[in-house]
Amino acid sequence: MRRPVIMSMLAGVILVASTLLGASPAPAAPSSGSTTTELAAPPAEFGTDWHDPLTAAPPITKPTAKSCEVTLAEAQFRDFTPYKGTYAPPSGCGDRWSKVVLRLDGKVKGRQFDRLGYLHVGGVEIFRTSTPEPSPDGIAWSVEKDVTRYSDTFRQSRDVEMLIGNVVDDTYTGVIDVKVTLTFYEGKPATTPDRVLTLQDGTLTTPRNSERVVAEVYATGSGGGCEEYWYLTVPDPAPYSCRADKGPYREVQIKVDGQLAGIAEPFPTVWTGGWSNPFLWYVIPGPRAFDIKPIEYDLTPFAGLLNDGRPHRVDVSVVGVPEGQSGWSAPVNVLVWQDSGSRHVTGALTRAEAGDLVNSSTYTPGSEYRIDTKGGHQLTVAGYVNTSHGRVTTTVTRTLANNALHRWTDGENTDGLDATWTDDESVTVDGRGPARTTRTQRTYTMNGTTTLGSDDRLRTVLTLGDRAAVVETRGGRRTAWSRLDDTYAGDATYTANVPRDQRHAVGTTSERYRLQGSAGCYDRRLVTVQGVLTLDHSDC
Secondary structure, eight states: OOOOTTTOOOOOOOOOOOOTTSSOOOOOOOOSSSEEEEOOOOSSSSSSSSOOOOSOOOOOOOSSSSSEEEEEEEEEEEOOOOEEEEEESSSSSOOOEEEEEEEEEEEOOSSSSOOOOEEEEEEEEEEEOOOOOOOOOEEEEEEEEEEEEOOOOOOOEEEEEEOOOOOSSSSSOOOOOEEEEEEEOOOOOOOOSSEEEEEEETEEEETTEEEEEEEEEEOOOOOSGGGGGGGGGOTTOOOSSSSOOOOSEEEEEEEEEEEEEEEEEOOOOOOTTTGGOOOGSSSSSTSSSSSSSOEEEGGGHHHHHHTTSOOOEEEEEETSTTTTOOOOOOOEEEEEEETTOOOEEEEEEEEEEOOOOOOEEEEEEEEEEEEEEEEEEEEEEEEEETTTTTTEEEEEEEEEEEEEEEOOGGGGGOOOOOOOOEEEEEEEEEESSSOOEEEEEEEEEEEEEEETTTEEEEOOOOEEEEEEEEEEEETTTEEEEEEEEEEEEEEEEEEEOOOOOOOEEEEEEEEEEEEEEETEEEEEEEETTTTTEEEEEOOO
């Protein structure tokens, strides 16, 4: 049987521009008009060099105030030895900042797979990323992320650990050279968590005056096995190279002392070797590939339970992964806001209702094999805390759904997927003043087909979508809103099973990132042909 034609080429393992917690991405300031840059004409096919990787996402907005820069890590990754160093807080910018921005600058040349990486400061995972695949002549890229939420971690000296697992030999020659910095901006201090905690032997001990608790989980299917492209796995007896007991439905769950506390759809990240076609990703990566966002769970309904001063068991698991099979990494950070007017915030969990888990994959044999998948789940949890400013009740409801159609032929020479995931969440906080509700509707889409012809020409046509609509209300009246639509599209063809210089590859890729809301709007579109950036258009 052939290697699955949609299989990612990513081969590392992961041991490891976020938005403010509970809020939508802040749109950039309104554009003054439309801007179009038409660039050089593309060659007839890919050469030995191409445009450096970039995305259409908006840059991190930076204050104009005084800033201080600290280097977190500077390393060349050749194997699976982590970089280890020490972080010291900046001097000359105080210890309360208006913003903290992480920047990674990387370069690599030669031949190399895409690799996964993490960065820990004081045991807190502040960044997870993957790398682009290089050209023979070499590429450089950069990633920025707003890490202001981790300010508590940055106020003390900490150990630093970073790893981008890599293999360098006579075939895979690319050494991954990176530098990571933090820039601290003075000004009015941002509202950030009072504490950033990690689990200790799987347990969590919160301060006894915690009034809000949010867990973030950097859940990633990776590691070179089938969970790297979990959305394509099939149940027995379907004749496909990647199997899972019940098929492709995945759900990331978090439990507190054995009680289900949160559910979420994992984002179906496609790495930069994904769908067996690196020519799709040389310039424009798929959504979130360079800045992997954590799943957030509001655990405030459990705050009263957690505030007893004792360690509590916190477990993260992924529904659908075959028992005993590895392939997922899910480190946990816990962000805590404390009540400065109380030594001990009491409270109780008042409601925990989970619907039936739906996970059905139906196999239909024929000249074209077919798997129809339907999955979903619903969970509501509620609880209150007795704070110095009164009783506050938090209710969290999350509803998940997944519909997917996977079709392939003998030998997997034609392999296609049409899938949609939805993750709808409502968080209502009712206490002093009118109730505040944040509703978030997330939609992820993947629609593509890879075909390997008798002449060994491999073609992939693929569209990916990352969408989110957020509405905030107070007392039933809308106070803020935003709508994100990040869409990637690609069509690339090359000759498989030949040396790189005989592939005769061609490909067109594009990304459009649109963000609109009560704070303004942002709209940018990129187009590449044969690795050359041919269009950069901004409009709002």
